[in-house]
Amino acid sequence: QAAFVGMGGEVCVLEQMLTLECELSVVLGRNAIGECALYPVAENLHEAGILDFSIVPARVPSALAQQAQTMAQAIAQQLAYCGVMAVEFFVVNNGQLVVNEMAPRPHNSGHYTLDACLTSQFEMQVRTLCNLPIGATRQHTPAVMVNLLGDLWGDSQPNWAALLQHPQAKLHLYGKQSARP
Template identity: 45%
Template sequence: MIGRTKTKPLAPGATIGIVGGGQLGRMLAMAAARLGYRTVILEPQADCPAAQVANRQIVAAYDDPDALAQLAQLSDVVTYEFENVPVAAANSLAGPVPVYPPPKALEVSQDRLVEKRSLKTAGIATANFLHVNNDADLAVALAGFGGTGVLKTCRMGYDGKGQRVFRNFSGDPTGIYAAMGGVPLIFEQLIAFEREISIIAARGWDGTIRCYDPAENVHRAGILHTSTVPARIPAATAEATRAAAFAIVEALDYIGVIGIEFFVLADGSLLVNEIAPRVHNSGHWTEAACAVSQFEQHIRAIAGLPLGDTTRHSDCVMENLIGDEVARAPALLAEPNLVLHLYGKAEARPGRKMGHFTRIRPVGS
């Protein structure tokens, strides 16, 4: 267990530190408040979405030593809302205060190459891949994969950023490495999958693991568009997602909620695409279709409380509101059986997640 070991659950009134002030931090702060906890946000942007609902904000960079020391002093436990928190910052916090999920999970998830190798070590199947450090490496990778695959930056890519797709490429790759930023890259096999799914899992202090039902995801321009539950997969495939989640959280000695994305192949088998050591966009549906959302589940896990029931009381479709789509909010509010959540962002920019909504219906209808 990372950081100062806790022996009993956090009492109401304790303070949870959250690194990152976006919409995930906002929803974590709201869930913490429902359970009687206070929250303090570390985020360089003043009046960020999370700070609007938290008790306090430290306006500073994520790696500011004084700010980290202040966060540790104010907090009984610290968590984070995104996976690009500097690992050194998480490690510095983990001395004086427990940090969940453990910084090791950050290290694994921040580098796609490290992530893929770690998954392989844990016995989890992924797409085939090769490390690319120059144009010569890329030429070898393209030849090995028949000119078809996805070239990705090893670090800092999300929502489709830092990626380039190749299909039957037979030209000269000279200059492509530099065009991708001259940084470490990974070339992944392009998978002919039937659908993309994800599972949200949680592991508590005592090793208890809970999984929500898998969601079927549709992306547009690299950004999640919808998550539908139940996913159109056989029961054996759903069970395989849970088995993979168990293996991953055990391998990482994980505490908290994790999102795991999969490709479903034609025969029903699975390949893990990536992991996210945090609450996840594809789990937002739990807010409307379960008694205990992924956000409350995460707070329960890091506070040492019993994990909640993950049973789904409704079938549902969650849809993101991107950019100007937030203008749909008044019309959406007129619909029955719809739960809307806006993130408090002042400016609706293209590609920016402004909110989400979930339409629910009786199970099996």
């Protein structure tokens, strides 16, 4: 009651503070006839509330990864969703999953699919929306996606050639003019 009064009587939603073990996301593609393809579960690490990097496959027990995929698919099914969607989860209390966010689009935690999966999330978006066969989502190589924000390097460009000296490094720049959460 005191908190409500302290907020000036404004209607608000209060959430319990959770102790997080980690954060996961599941990217999926679902077409208009209900066929669904799930990508491997990503483990996401954030810095200042912004995705810093994703590790795929996630370093969690396979049963937990399967549960996250099952929940994400059920959400897409209940919404009769068509397209690519990401569902983010908090992992709390010894493996309990709590849905954190749904992103109805290709998602930055799925950018790894460009180089590590048979069908990227971007191709999957086209396939699902154009009634084309759903692509295979099998991951053919482990991946770490680092989210580079444009404000990291100021006015000068980083030495991309140095980064690309690693034979398995891939660089994808999206041309964003400003960094934003």
